[in-house]
Amino acid sequence: MDPDRDDAARLRRSDTDGLAGLMQRHQDRLFRYLLRLTGDEAMAEDVFQQTWLQVAERISRYDAARPFAPWLFRVARNLALDQLRRIRPERLDEADEPVAPAGTGDDPFARAVALERSSRLLDAVGMLAPLDREVLSLRFEAELELKQLAQTLGVPVPTAKARLYRALARLRERLLTRAPAGEWR
């Protein structure tokens, strides 16, 4: 049996044990996703709380034949994007353009990555547009499969795949930009 479905059924009956089970399994990755998408801890905490409230309120709309995680992340996504649009309506798909690449070589990307430290990776991810950060977080931090990722984004699987590809390509640009030129040679 799927524990998420059991707990969702409990929550539908207003049983708080259902909520406890769902939160225990999903709260950490949900919070990381919100942190990555919003880039702001206070906003992530606020949306985190709103998300679970909305889950409790709308649990009767959850289709138990489908996995719970994409539905949960979709609820969180809608709330987070609403907040982000209020603050910066034009910037969800935009990031600062990278400066010129720091150097060239036979395989600069491989060298940049080899030298990469997690803080640099974090910085590079932080420079991406919110919607690029989002798709990377859903795939790598929340560990959603491509199909679940598509369900969360509310798009067909090929579109989700294209967004993932685009986010990774932009991350590559940022990593190349941030690798110190001297370390490349």
Place this chain on the structure above:
Amino acid sequence: MSAHVTELLSLAAAGALDAQEQAQVAAHLGECEACAGEAAAWRRVAAGLGQLSAARPSRAVVARTVEAVEALLAERAERAWNRAALGFLVAFAWTLALLSWVVIDLVAGGLALRLDRPVGEAAAWYAAYLVAGWLAAGVAAAFVGRRAQQEGRIA
């Protein structure tokens, strides 16, 4: 040598390729050192992305969230109970009213016959009693509802 698969390497590290694309990548990596190096770099990026953050919601945030959801569930349960109770009371009141009509009609009819009074007068009094009772109940319900609404707004 097969064609380079550079475009597929990032998605390969992300585990987002279909079976055919995966086979294409695997076949090419065996014979191309450049693509194999790039693929290894992407695998490191993918692993790094998975371990980027160990952030967790604070205990205070989790506790606040649980408290808010529990309050919502309690309110929802109370609303459902109130609806059920109200439905029962309305049904009970109607049953009582209809039953009392039969009883009063019998008693009043018997009395009217004994006292030689017209039966319609008793019926008129009964109708007036019913209307007054329902009006009083309606006014009381409106007062109680308004007060509950005000208390909810203040809370």
